[in-house]
Amino acid sequence: MYMPSNAIEVKVHDAAGTIVLNRPDFGNALTRSMVQQLIEAIDDLYLEKRVRAIIITGAGDSFSLGADVGEMQTSQESEAPEEDWGADAADFRDLVVRMMEITKPIIAAVNGPAISAGAALVAAADIVVASEGASLGLPDARYGMVAGLAAPLISFRIGAGQAARLLLTGTTIDAAEAHRIGLFHEVIGEELVWARAMEVAKACAAGAPEAMQLTKRLLNETLGEELATQLSSGAVMAATARTTEAAGEGIAALLEGRKPEWK
Numbered sequence: 508m509y510m511p512s513n514a515i516e517v518k519v520h521d522a523a524g525t526i527v528l529n530r531p532d533f534g535n536a537l538t539r540s541m542v543q544q545l546i547e548a549i550d551d552l553y554l555e556k557r558v559r560a561i562i563i564t565g566a567g568d569s570f571s572l573g574a575d576v577g578e579m580q581t582s583q584e585s586e587a588p589e590e591d592w593g594a595d596a597a598d599f600r601d602l603v604v605r606m607m608e609i610t611k612p613i614i615a616a617v618n619g620p621a622i623s624a625g626a627a628l629v630a631a632a633d634i635v636v637a638s639e640g641a642s643l644g645l646p647d648a649r650y651g652m653v654a655g656l657a658a659p660l661i662s663f664r665i666g667a668g669q670a671a672r673l674l675l676t677g678t679t680i681d682a683a684e685a686h687r688i689g690l691f692h693e694v695i696g697e698e699l700v701w702a703r704a705m706e707v708a709k710a711c712a713a714g715a716p717e718a719m720q721l722t723k724r725l726l727n728e729t730l731g732e733e734l735a736t737q738l739s740s741g742a743v744m745a746a747t748a749r750t751t752e753a754a755g756e757g758i759a760a761l762l763e764g765r766k767p768e769w770k
Contacts, residue, residue: 513529514528514529514530514538514540514541514544515527515528515529515541515544515545515548516529516566517548517551517552519552519555519557519558520705521705521709521712522557522558522559522560522708522709522712523558523559523560523561523562523704523705523708523709523712524552524555524558524560524561524562525561525562525563525564525701526545526548526549526552526561526562526563526564527564527565527566528541528563528564528565528566528570528571529566530566531565531566531567531568531569532567533572533575534567534569534571534572534620535565535566535567535569535570535571535572535625536571536572536573536574536575536576537571537573537574537575537599537624537625538575538578539575539578539594539595539598542598542599542602543598545602546601546602546605549561549602549605549606549609549613550605550609552611553609553610553611558611559611559612559708559711559712559716559719560611560612560613560614560707560708560711560712561609561611561612561613561614561708562613562614562615562616562701562704562705562708563613563614563615563616563628563632564615564616564617564618564700564701564704565617565618565619567619568618568619569618569619569620569625570615570617570618570619570620570621570625570628570629570641571620571621571622571624571625571628572620572622572623572625573622573623573624573625573626574595574599574623574624576758576761576762577762579749579758580758580759580762582595582749583749583754583755583758589746589750592745592746592749592750593746595746596655596656596742596743596745596746597742597746599624599627599656599742599745600656600738600739600741600742602628602631603627603628603631603656603660603738604735604738606628606631606632607631607727607734608727609723610719610720610721610723610724611719611720611723612633612634612708612711612719612723613631613632613633613634614632614633614634614635614636614704614707614708614711615628615629615632615634615635615636615637616636616637616700616701616703616704617629617635617636617637617638617641617643617682617691617700618637618638618641618697618700618701619638619640619641619642620641620642620643620644620679621641621642621643621644622642622643622644622645622646622679623644623645623646623647623654623657624656624657626643626644626645626654626657626661627654627656627657627660629643629690630657630660630661630663630664630690631660633723633726634692634707634711635690635691635692635693636691636692636693636695636700636703636704636707637682637685637686637691637693637694637695637700638682638694638695638696638697638699638700639682639694639695639696639697640682640697641681641682641685641691641694642679642680642681642682642685643673643679643680643685643690643691644673644677644678644679644680645657645658645661645673645674645677646677646679647674647677648674648675648677649677649757649767650754650757650758650760650761650767651748651751651752651753651754651755651756651757651758651767651769652745652748652749652754652757653741653744653745653747653748654674654745655740655741655742655743655744655745655746655748656738656741656742656745657674658670658674658741659734659737659738659740659741660734660738661673661674661690662737663734663737664689664690665688665689665690669688669689682694752770753767753769756768756769
């Protein structure tokens with residue numbers, strides 16, 4: 508059962524449930540507790556019969572800037588950091604797998620930057636509506652880390668070639684480019700993003716529930732039957748990268764607002 512918190516808000520309007528990432532002062536960066544609450548909120552909305560589609564969006568000017576860097580630094584300094592890194596990667600894998608497993612459509616209403624783990628959430632959604640000022644980026648390698656969950660998701664959505672370009676260059680692309688390569692399905696004015704996501708949710712709700720469930724199973728279980736294995740491998744890669752000196756330097760650079768210095 509989802510327990511309400513200030514960091515995750517859940518609302519139900521008509522046939523749609525909306526999950527709001529609500530840490531606008533921190534760019535909606537994801538803490539460990541938020542990841543667990545997201546899983547619980549998705550499960551609760553899945554069980555709510557009147558909810559036919561789920562919208563995920565961010566409060567303020569960001570969708571999500573990724574994992575909380577402060578927590579990452581605390582893990583680096585803990586007595587058993589490897590346990591934290593492995594648990595973090597496994598929990599986030601469970602979240603994106605759950606997003607794809609549930610048989611109700613999930614719509615990402617991207618109201619601003621979606622970076623690293625935020626980009627993975629976008630790629631795990633079935634349909635993406637974005638504002639003109641939204642962006643998407645995977646700068647993980649620039650900070651000594653690996654976008655282990657985003658990589659297979661984006662490759663699944665738009666192909667390995669485009670995924671390689673985003674992952675290896677670490678470039679953040681604007682909404683127009685994300686739309687051109689197929690990561691964003693619609694781009695509209697910022698003030699219209701949630702309203703348009705609601706329209707898409709209503710369009711999904713017009714289909715028979717059983718047909719929608721079978722269709723999503725077809726898309727994500729049959730066509731993406733190898734994806735779960737790839738996501739597990741990606742979680743291992745992400746956790747392994749965190750054991751390196753480069754990751755320690757990258758996290759320190761993020762906290763200090765400077766460029767990393769590689770040895």
